[in-house]
Amino acid sequence: MSKFILTLSIIFYSNIGFSNKIFTEDFIKKVEQLRDFAKTDNTAYKLAESLTTEVGHRLGGSSNDIKGVNWAVSKFNELGFDKVYTEPVIFKKWVRGLEQAEVVSPFPQPLKITALGRSFPTTDEGITAEIVHFQTFEDLEKAEDSKVKDKIVFISNRMERQKDGSGYGKANTARYKSAYVTAQKGGVGTIIRSIGTDYHSRNPHTGAMMASITDELTGETHNLTEHELVPAGAISNPDADLLVNMLKRNKPIKIKMTLLSHWGEEYTSQNVIGEITGREKPEEVVVIGGHLDSWDLGTGAIDDASGCAITMATAKLIKDAGIKPYRTIRVVLWANEEYGLDGAKAYAQAHENDMQNHIIAAESDFGAAPIYALSSGVSVDSLAVVKIMAKLLEPLGIIYEGNTGKYGPDIIPLKKNGIATMGLRQDGTNYFDLHHTADDTFDKIAPEEMAQNVAAWIVFVSLAAEYKGNFGYNHK
């Protein structure tokens, strides 16, 4: 049965036609060889091991932030990149403090909690209040103020497991907005069920919450104060189940929570950039990368040492194979994606006068599981080259899903500037078991899966950097 399908798909792809006028046969052959070599190469795996072992987490603004930057600069140099430099990224840092919660009555039990990123602290003594339970964020929104007043809001909605990770955005509203809505209704704190798909792990998932609102009419942004947001944390999935079971007893449940994470002073981090210089158009760039920062509960292995390692290895292997690209391959390791997208914003600002030289941009920021689909976000007249990419990706088990325009978070500011994008979509079925938890550690990465990623990125990057046309600018 599967053999039959395979045969059909080969016939289908043969129809796309492989003798093309865009690339030389010799070039395509080289790319194929490198792709196949990469499938068993461990350059990326070793990079991810190095970053997570020698540095550990890289929370933006923490003492590990600069260690990550120094690691990246020296690794780019060690790998033989043609040009290595940094660009400053300034942001207000958020500092994790003590985080504790417990059911005080009627069934005293400790809870595993973590503060949501960008949340304000409780007092040192913590807050103790009865909880009011909502199954979803929408239920909280609809609730009368009187139901929420002086209470700790608990939202128990569980994220759905999906290959494309689409359960995340849906569930995430609770993390993002609940502290704001709770404050508006007179509540004193918010506890959400972790946004994660694990049932197994008693580790809460952190992640950023809303820190500002933008006026629809004026477009002005207002940073929310601690009078407009209540202290907020996420409890582990098993603890959320426990609370739900306690609630079935129909007795008032009182919780004490102490969350001392808080905003700190301004901090200057760096985007770290390594380039393989183009042979004919060095000023034109294919931008790839991952974010160098991570949350601090684990070691940021799948989020996003993996993306940094995959894209660094891609450029390094292309250089080592002697494929001198037509234009420059620029690997950007973005700073503080997690609670600000600050590196991405700073990059777009620093490069606002040479946006037209940004031919296409792509980020790896979804772990290290295999890539299963290619999503382009390019002009219609450059689809021919995308189809060649798709054909070369086919032996890796990757399908072309269309010009669907999927891309990573650090690409958002570039996309706003009209840059073409590419999405190499990874299997996210298990990603949210680990995402933003203490469980995000190096042992979760499978070397052969990471190598498949590099092989796929080699195809995309080699062709994008060699393609003499462009992928459309402001094409919408």
Added chain:
Amino acid sequence: MSKFILTLSIIFYSNIGFSNKIFTEDFIKKVEQLRDFAKTDNTAYKLAESLTTEVGHRLGGSSNDIKGVNWAVSKFNELGFDKVYTEPVIFKKWVRGLEQAEVVSPFPQPLKITALGRSFPTTDEGITAEIVHFQTFEDLEKAEDSKVKDKIVFISNRMERQKDGSGYGKANTARYKSAYVTAQKGGVGTIIRSIGTDYHSRNPHTGAMMASITDELTGETHNLTEHELVPAGAISNPDADLLVNMLKRNKPIKIKMTLLSHWGEEYTSQNVIGEITGREKPEEVVVIGGHLDSWDLGTGAIDDASGCAITMATAKLIKDAGIKPYRTIRVVLWANEEYGLDGAKAYAQAHENDMQNHIIAAESDFGAAPIYALSSGVSVDSLAVVKIMAKLLEPLGIIYEGNTGKYGPDIIPLKKNGIATMGLRQDGTNYFDLHHTADDTFDKIAPEEMAQNVAAWIVFVSLAAEYKGNFGYNHK
């Protein structure tokens, strides 16, 4: 294929013969009906939910110990047991304190650690020392003292996953004895890789270590002092991997660990006992049960709220079905199994003068996964009744593995007294993913698997309590 095997096994069992003179046909029919009813009954599941939700962990000697005892007494009464009582269990309590560890140099990183049960504390400031790595406990034993002196010993051996849990005993020597051997060689602390099969969970596994030694010649037991044992903890599997990766850099690794768990004063807990009184021989008992205590990191759901719930539900369903047994069914919920086997020892002592009335004993203490095999530990002349049990267990997917004499830990003192035993062997493939960790919570129990356990126990207990012979006493 599987249909073929099924047919064969039916033929095989038919040969054992089912028309027996031990039980009436009517009785067997009732047991079969109850067994089938139990497969979808949730009595046990609800009991485990109640204990873990309303009490949480039950660490021996902690403030939750007495809550567990009170819960059990009132549940036995609520379930309609004929007789409910407690028997005192006195032991020295061990109190968990602060537990922290970190790599200080060359790659500062926090580690997830938990103190081993019965370990002595470090000073409040913790200890900082270079680590010396051994792959196995045997390597530590063989090492020169000079290699260990003033160091923290790190043992990285990983437990093997096995259906019968046999990887545990093998790996566990490292947990049990390393602190003693380290002290003998002049080391200052011990860190072991958690004895667990998970790779996924960044939660360390606690568990007891050796606290005394017995002189082979005199038989005298000596309680080890803090001069004979170093402070000892277990780090999570991902953290052990991290250390192993750091060690590959061939640089000295310095660790700081602060473990403030310590022994406390004497405490009196209780074995809680519920009985269904026998109709003809009330003084003769079939002893079943689980241990009421648990470690404190999770809520002791699989270890051993499950065993308590399964055996309580078994007796309750037998009573409710109107199967009035020939002799008494006694459900014992033992105190402080985890770091002393104190409940089991106290029970054997309290009943030393009526051991001959203990017809057979069995414990459920291996989680809530399905039972796959029956192991008897009985005299040869009572094997006929075991074969009838085996036949009635067959529809539950349970095989008879023979007179192999497997039993739970709380049965050890009874076995020493010559009591016959039964082992209803549960699938332990995933048990050690959760065992002794914060992950041991109610959400891990599958109701239909737990119900299969109760159905199987109903078969064993009904027949054992009705069988007019005995299972051998001091049969060896």
